[in-house]
Amino acid sequence: MARLSANRKILHADCDCFFAAVEMRDDPALRDIPLAIGGSVARRGVIATCNYPARAFGIHSAMPTARALRLCPHLTLLPGDFDKYREVSRRLQAVFHELTPLVEPLSLDEAFLDVTGAERFSGSATWMARWLKAECLARTGITVSVGVAPTKFLAKIASDWDKPDGLTVIPPARVDDFLLDLPVKKLHGVGPATGACLDALGIATCEQLRQVPLERLVEEFGKFGRRLFELARGIDERPVKVERERKSISVETTFARDLPDLASCREALAPLCERLEERLARHGHPALSGLLVKVRFDDFSLTTLESRGLAPDPQSFARLLEQAWQRGRRPVRLLGVGARLVPADERRQLSLPF
Ligand SMILES: [Mg+2]
Known part of the structure; x- marks a missing residue:
């Protein structure tokens, strides 16, 4: 197989505890205390992001807020200001686009950049990464960890390698x-x-x-x-995909052991809903038009069920799951939950004045 990978230069940029970092930037009193952005216990919310002092207590994203507060009763919990996060995200994305038009955003605070053809810094991806980190910090006050590698999966591993404020470079010669x-x-x-x-x-x-x-x-x-x-051999030809409009956000799990019945599927639903809520937060809580549930049975048959107009709460997903499960009534290999997003052009129409 042709090793296209060996010739590419991919950056993965990922902000360090993004929502928490924005709040700490704006209120230094929050800097050294355990801080999390997340939904309230009353709403059965989950943690979207937390800072490093909170992580020391074992708190992490997608954890139910109730559990986080048990681990750290003096945790400062903020509901999050997603308009503000979207604004910071826009400025970060603008920095990315100064290096290359080939930017694939993964969420508000994370993106792949293909800088293979970029000419700045004599084409040095390492220097581009250094510039990107310095520029993001100067313009937004947010630290970004960057991974540099010939492929997407290695760039993503590299950005996580030395967090926070990391820069890890895996040149082609070191991939093996x-x-x-x-x-x-x-x-x-x-x-x-x-x-x-x-x-x-x-x-x-x-x-x-x-x-x-x-x-x-x-x-x-x-x-x-x-x-x-x-x-395992460092081959990953997936290209950096520029700005396709995202139609839905979903999460799924393939189980190590098939779930034997509907009751065990219902139990497996809660952690999936928590992960979905965290994922929606990472995307800045976009407007939703409906929900979907995906079930793959042990005979590999797949069924998906969608419903418009429901809120993404565990009860709605439980109802959809029940209907989907009835279509097969067999042990389940995989469960997924997701939400449909309102398309951008409809969103613009919605915000027009009467
Ligand atoms: Mg991040």
């Missing part, structure tokens, strides 16, 4: 070495189910994964087996 010790659980798309399966096969690192023949991986993981084979 970097991968050898990399835990397979860090690979793009390896969730709890695949992780458990790899564990059972005694595969913990990419070096061990490379020992497994392609045919064996395909046998074990289907299509994803080929992907694992490639990722």
